[in-house]
Amino acid sequence: MTERLTRLRPDDMTPEQAEIYACFTDGRRADPAAAFSLVHPDGGLVGPPDAWLRSPPLGRVLERIGWVLRFDLELSDRAREIAILLHAFHRASPFELYAHRRAGLAAGLSGAEIEGLASRTEPAFRSGEERLVFATTLAVLDRRDLDDAEYDAAAAELGERGVFELLALLGYYDLVATQLAVFGVEPPVTG
Template identity: 50%
Template sequence: MRVEDVDPAGMSDEQRSLYEWYTTGRRASPDSPFQLSTPDGKLQGPPAVWILSPAFGQALQKIGGVVRYESALPARGREIAILLVGHHHRSAFELYAHTRAGRAAGLSEHDLAALADGKEPSDLSAAEGSILRATKAILDRGTLDDLEYRDTVDILGEPGLLELVTIVGYYNIVAWQLAVFDVQPPAA
């Protein structure tokens, strides 16, 4: 990582609040598919750099919390979209974390391999297929054409499409941050 870990002993109150968000509560649950803090209390992944600017870090963690815990999109579909963004950017940490989250959401090893190869996994639900096709179009062209828009809205609804576009945008931001600050997954 291009920046030093922030020592919890020297954190401002704002940094401490963000730090505690990732070291306690739902995100630190032992049954979470991946952890954003290490056993010795260091932050890893996006929070390792978000701690540098607590106002931005808090805003980003709020969006991330909504994406992970409040989206109406199916969990497998969300993970498909996130993994497509991770593969698009070759984001090692996103792929590390969301391969695990994808497995926890029910993606098989075959599904994960197909996504890694840029192929559509077999046996996707209508919503999952729609999420995959719309995400690919957004990543490739930055938008949907009129037919893609109608097809996606017919399956996901307009609120679902808004959620999907937000998920894709949010994980693009995360991938760029991880790349610029050279945040890597933990050693295996």
């Protein structure tokens, strides 16, 4: 499949689109030390935010949710990336795998642990949080639900907030993976 969207460039953006664009070119996301960039070398955006520019009202909301999921969760960075990578492998989402292999490394997962997630191989857990995120994510991916014992175990380790954050994370990445698949968004070609 070819990419179905023509990348919007800054000179072609409306003021509302430029506002969203600025969220990815300024501040923490634009830090050169960031695990990955969503800015194309020509100045446009790559990945999900390029699609979001088509609807600025939704784009603003999705950008904000993405920010919170990336920077403001109680889940640890490693636990968050374990969940995202399990989801990305489950959905076979090339762009998400591209971005979150990098983010996983930055969060402290090894390359072998990341690739092991493709076959659902448990990484070397550093905490009960990581173990419960792994198990809970697999249950949600496989059955879209948790039985009472699974929920109780997750809530005991993660708390109600942590369970909610994990479910929100998985739901968001399901939405993103669907958008990327339908629009044919591929990862950037890297040298």
